[in-house]
Amino acid sequence: MGDRRPLATCFGISLALSALLPATALGQTDTPDFMPGLLALEGEQSEIPEVLTTTRLRQSKLRVPGTTTIITGDMIRDLGIMNLVEAFRLVPGMVVGHWGSTNPVATYRGTSQYEQRRLQVQIDGRTAYRISLADVDWLGMPVALENIERIEVSRGPNSAAYGINAFLGSINIITRSPQDTAGVEAYTSVGSRGHLRTFTSVGDTDADKSWRLSYEKRKSNGFDSQIDGGQEIPFHDGHDINNFNFDSVFRIDRQHSVDVRAGVLDGVNEEDLEKSGKLGATTNPDIIMDDYYLHVRFDGATSPDHFYHIQASYQNQRQRQRWTVSAPAAEINALLPTGFPPFPEDQGPFIADLNEDLEETRQEIEFQDTIIFSDQFKLVSGVGYRKDSFNSETFFNGKGDNYQSRVFANAEYSPFRWLTFNAGGNWERTTTTDEDYFSPRAAANFILNNNHALRFVFSRAVRTPDAFEQNPDWSYTPTNVQPPFEALDGQRIKVEDILDPTTSTYGQELEEEWITSREISYFGQFHLESALLSVEVRYFNDDFHDMISGVINEEEWYIANNVDLEQEGVELETSLEFSGTKLRATYAYLEQEGRYTGDPAALPVDKQERAVDLMGRLSARDSGSFAWIQDLPMGFMTSAAMYWTNEVRNTRFERADFRLARRVDRTNYSYMLALTIQHYLNPKPWISPDNRIEDQNQFFVEAGIRF
Amino acid sequence: MERSTGKADQKRSICGIRSLFPKTLCILLLTVFSVFSGAQESQGQESQGRVVYFAGSGNAPLDQHLIQLLRGELAPATSLIEITDDQLATLDSGPIISVGPAAFSRVRQANRSAPILAMLVDKSFISGFAERSPGQITGVLYNVPLIRQALTGKAILPQANKIALLATADSVELYEPLIDELPAYGMSARIFLVESNDNLISTLVRALGYGDFLLAAPDSAIYNPRTIKHILLTAYRRNQIVIGPTQAYVKAGSLASSYAPFPEMVEMAGSFLSTFFETGAYPEPSYPEEFRVEVNAQVARSLNIPLPSREDIATRVDRQLAINGEASDE
Incomplete structure (x- = not known):
């Protein structure tokens, strides 16, 4: 037989x-x-993609050298998550908040000040991280929630695969293939605090080509109010953004295809003059966004076991931020260089327009080659080149460029069914520091019964200072200057001249930051009689060296490689699925200890302590989430989610979301209606006292149709 | 096969080393043997009427494999004779085994009175003929009862209870018995109607939004070589598995499918023939008693789906069917 x-x-x-x-x-x-x-099956994105991008090899969770959280687009939608950044509350160890005039920030294991400096973010393999100012603009992310297939978050240093910025982890947002979205879709949601999101998409697919054109509008009034001098005052912190995306795939033959993606995003990110106004602002310094990108990727294969891709992208992000300032003439006179005749102080204040306009351009090209020698041995390798250009009169006094070249590789070797080794690394040279770096990773996965894996991972990663940290030439140039101060029109007022000279490190050269990370993790799936249980537990121990910490503003500039950190913790992600029910829970515990390692004479003790504290500013000791999605008869579905983070800057985030949805499938179309309630269990504002939500219950109504 | 080839070689070598006399003797002996055996066969035919004709599919390896299995299954006194299309019209009696729908149609057209046992045919294909000519036409059904396929999906994804089905207006009735049967197993299904090839994927996307997995029936208007890759990849990108429709599709990338093993089908064919020889009529077309499960372990690994063993899946399916009574869509 x-x-x-x-x-x-x-x-x-x-x-x-x-x-x-x-x-x-x-x-x-x-x-x-x-x-x-x-x-x-082991192919790149064009084939079965439901495996992980951690090493750039398509791997199952059993063989991947690290812990990866996958958030599916369906989960985001089923839980009634209303904007992209909030989805990261589902990732163990990630903290999501808002700074300034409601600018979203998402960090993994803290170490962030405000900007998200140490996580690489990609959309379909294209870098979405803003290099020159080391930040991620979540409001201006050119991806609609409806187009998200899934988000893969590699928790732990991933520089071995994705380079310098994947210092603490990497986020890869993978959008739906236009091959899967033929037809017409329309969606809208409206809700509390002026929330409005509309999405429309049209597309078609056949054997040779597929395309999708989509439009999304995102609008919100931001938080309800802010506190100023103990008084509640209005908060000008909303946004109104339009996002167009075009995605297409052209199949040349069975083994070659071309993806062409393009997008345009424009809108306004409102900034409140009380909160974000600088240098005596009298108008709101709103940010006008005007971004576009073009992304082309060629996929080819010489055999089922040997495939490659070449991708090139061009992105341009332009922000225009202008406001009017008013300052007493005496203050202006105090800033004047010696010999400059003072202005009369009895003819009114100095009034002029200032700006923080900035244009960032990124050109990136990458070649990646994958060879499956056998089921036991697989190798991915490639080279990449990136040019980051910036143009800002305010931050850089003109234009500048940085260049990065890199070579990367990862080998997966499974000598036995129960054992997989991964070894990989990324060599990179950047003109930011004019040095080259190597970020390695090695891992051993012990696999039991094809359903359980015990992983041991060691990795090192590097982050280089951004262009602004390294080479600032920061000044403000007044325009539209009102009499009698016309002589200052077009004159550069250098920030360097107004910084506290006792602590200033302005213009001093910075070195790279290093992290050495060790991970022991377990991933297991239990095939129960009528349920599927997945458990992933991760223990990590990280050493950070030469972390760049300190303060950058118009009065103080003291950043340096001056903090070492040690942190360890445990993270849990588990899910249980049985008939009609999905349960998911995450938990993260973090202990972090930092110490000042800079020159003791460079800063007073309080500022040394502040530099250390800033590293833990968004580090939460405990955080977690719980989600329950329940199918009900007649197309009804309910979901409940609970998110908590404890605690950041003496505040706690605790929110429970409830959603009731009904989906109706007709012969030619399906439609969906939903009501979501977000209940803030803790009425105290999260992270900042200005992030005020007056009603603990926030309501959202959704409607969608697909033909 | 290897052993019999070896004997032939040995026989040739023995003949080859002798002189003319032994060669002549060899030929003579062989001639006598063949005449004798032919006579014996003829006598057997006349005395017992145990001749079964075999109309093959035209796929030589497949036909030879089936002939070999059938010869092992049939009683020693029963002869299995392969026939060509030309010989069909001249046959006046004896059951004919046809392989595949094309062979069945050829036999049926050539000889409408012949008792035919159709192998490797779907229920939808043969049931009409069998109803019109009860006892004369039967079949060992090759397709798998859809409830068994549905339970195969549930054995792999125990949490699944909603099944998405794609159908055309012509094939929608394929699924109706299944939809009636599923509630007894705590499951439900919904049919998404594909009106034309142009809206196959848009309908599939809606279907994937409904179901825990996609169940594919042998419906060639929807699942065919031109469409299957797109369907599979779309489903997998949505993290949804595809079950069925046949073993071949599992090789192509479908996660799993139950299938009727050849020895089981041949055993049932032998049983049908015995009934025919005893009563002069065939039983109704029927599914084999035992099914096996084909899985694509690599797809499961890629999708992070823990896969029970094939035997375990088959046992779970059998147990479910036994608990609820074998209420298949027969």
């Missing part, structure tokens, strides 16, 4: 082919599609 089975299988295939093909009147040319190699 044992000998006959493969033969029978083989004949079964032959029969299926002979029976199927005449019936469908298809030519013989189609028969190769039925060969076992139809799907390049």
Whole structure:
């Protein structure tokens, strides 16, 4: 019997082919599609993508060298998550908040001041991280929630695969293939605090080409109010953004295809003059966004076991931020250089316009090659080159460029079914520091019963200072200057001149930051009689060296490689699925200890302590989430989610979301209606006292239709 | 096969080393043996009427494999004779085994009175003929009852209870018995109607939004070599598995499918023939008693789906069916 089975299988295939093909009147040319190699299962994104991008090899969770959280687009939508950044509350160890005039920030294991400096963010493999100012603009992220297929968050240093900025982890937002979105879709949600989101998409697919054009509008009034001098005052902190995306895939032949993606985003990010106004602002310094990108990728294969891609992208992000300032003439006179005649102080204040306009351009090209030598040995390698350009009169006194070149590789070797080794690294050279760096990673995964893996991972990663930290030339140039101060029109007022000279490190050269990370993690799946249980537990121990900490503003500039940190913690992610029910829970515990390692004479003790504290500013000791999605009869679905973070800057985040949705499938279309309630269990503002929400219950109504 | 080839070689070598006399003797002996055996066969036919004709599919390896299995299954006194299309019209009696729908149609057209046992045919194909000519036409059904496929999906994804089905207006009735049966197993299904090839993927996207997995029936208007890759990849990108429709599709990338093993089908064919020889009529077309499960472990790994063993899946399916009574869509 044992000998006959493969033969029978083989004949079964032959029969299926002979029976199927005449019936469908298809030519013989189609028969190769039925060969076992139809799907390049280890292939890159064009094939089965439900595996992980951690090493750039397509790997299952059992073999991947690290812990990865996958948030599916369906989960985001089923839980009633209303904007992208909030989805990261589902990731163990991530803290999501808002700074300034409601600018979202998402960090993994803290170490962030405000800007998100140490996480690489990609959309379909294209860098979305803003290099020159080391930040991620979540409001201006050119991706609609409806287009998200899934988000992969590699928790732990991932510089070995994605380079310098993947210092604490990497986020890869993977959008739906236009091959899967043929048809028309429309969606809208409206809700509390002026929330409005609309999405429309149209697309088509056939054997040779697929395309999708989508438009999304995101609008919000931001928080309800802010506190100023103990008084509640209005908060001008909303946003109104329009996002167009075009995605297409052209199939050249069975082994070659081209993806073309393009997008345009414009809008306004409101900034409140009380909160974000600088230098005596009298108008709101709103940020006008005007971004676009073009992304082309060529996928090819020489065989099912050897495939490659070349991708090139061009992105331009332009922000225009202008406001009017008013300052007493005496203050202006105090800033004047010696010999400059003072202005009269009895003819009114100095009034002029200032700006923080900035244009960032990124050109990136990458070649990646994957060879599957056997099921035991797989190798991915590649090279990349990136040019980051910036243009800002205010921050850089003009234009500048940085260049990065890199070579990366990862090998997966499984000498036995129960053991997989991964070894990889990324060599990179950057003109930011004019040095080169190597970020390695090595891991051993012990696999039991094909369903359980115990991983041991060691990695090192590097982050280089951004262009502004390293080479600032910061000044403000007044325009539209009112009399009698016309002489200052077009004159550069250098920030360097007004900084506290006792602590200033302005213009001093910075070195790279290093992290050495050790991880022991377990991933297991339990196939129960009527349920599927997944458990992933991660213990980590990280050493950070030469972390760049300190303060940058118009009065103080003391950043330096002056903090070392040690942190360890445990993270848990588990899910249980049984008939009609999905349960998911996450928990993260973090202990962090930092010490000042800079020159003791450079800063007073309080500022040394502040530099250390800033590293833990968004580090939460405990955080977690719980989600429950329940199918009900007649197309109804309910979900409940609880998120908590304890605590950041003496505040705690505790919110419970409830959603009731009904989906109706008709012959030619399906539609959905939903009501979501977000209940803030803790009425105290989160992270900043200005992040005030007056009603603890926030309501959102959604409607969507798909043809 | 290897052993019999070896004997033939040995026989040739023995003949080859002798002189003319032994060669002549060899030929003579062989001639006598063949005449004798032919006569014996003829006598057997006349005395017991145990001849079964075999109309193959035209796929030589498949036909030979089936012939070999059938010869092992049939009583020693029963002869299995392969026939060509030309010989079909001249046959006046004896059951004919046809392989595949095309062979069945050829036999049926050539000889409408012949008792045919159709192998490797779907229920939808043969049931009409069998109803019109009860006892004369039967079949060992090759397709798998859809409830069994549905339970195969549930054995792999125990949490699944909603099944998405794609159908055309012509194939929608394929799924109706399944939809009636599923509630007994705590499951439900919804059919998404594909009106034309142009809206296959948009309908699939809606279907994937409904179901825990996609169940594919042998419906060639939807699942065919031209469409299957797109369907599979779309489903997998949505983290949804596809079950069925046949073993071949599992090789192509579908996660799993139950299938009727050849020895089981042959055993059932033998049983049908015995009934025919005893009563002069075939039983109704029927599914084999035992099914096996084909899985694509690599797809499961890629999707992070823990896969029970094939035997375990088959046992779970059998247990479910036994608990609820074998209420298949027969």
